[in-house]
Amino acid sequence: MTLDIKICGLKTPEAIDAALDGGATHVGFIFFLKSPRNVDVETAAALARRARAGGAKTVAVTVDADDAFIESIVTLAKPDMLQLHGGESRDRVREIRERHGLPVMKALAIREAADLAKCVPYLGVADRFLFDARPPDGSDLPGGNGVSFDWQLLATLDDGIDYMLSGGLDPENVAEALAVTGARGLDVSSGVESAPGVKDINRIAAFLKAARAADARNGSRT
């Protein structure tokens, strides 16, 4: 099975091109005003066209967004998937999925084993999960904090649960993250930046190269 790799929080054509050149399968756009990675819908639409032309899927990341905002994103940026990174309930996830006719990836914050049970209410509603670390105290951001959780926790996860691993991944630790978890999807943002919200094309390339090499070494995916 192909390893999905999402480079998230992209704001420039150069960063899109670095993701495409390195073989990213997904790129993500952040629609959250408090984030240094926030993009307006028009900018995201242009970047999404570029990403689609290069063969990547596009993911719109929102945090407890209302219907009108999601509608404007879907209409203009035409994402392939919606990533819901707030406290959206099961019913709200189902409603968004049905209203927009798009697959939904529900982000969940993980710090301890009990946090994995948070996915249970969303089974059959979310198309995929994104396991991110719980934000540090005082952070304004529900994601994009560059913080990892204990990857060993995922050892107990049911094999049938499709997820992307995220939180504090970077070119230096991605091989270990893959070896420990066997994740079929990876998501990175601040680990490929030179400063908050500033993507570093060399780190994007290094992340993708390290992830692909580790995936080939692990080799057992079918």
Ligand SMILES: O=C(O)c1ccccc1N[C@@H]1O[C@H](COP(=O)(O)O)[C@@H](O)[C@H]1O
């Ligand atoms: O990146 C952000 O600023 C952000 C803001 C609001 C919701 C989600 C956000 N990012 C998501 O979090 C993961 C993990 O980030 P990191 O690699 O630890 O920096 C990121 O890939 C986005 O999906």
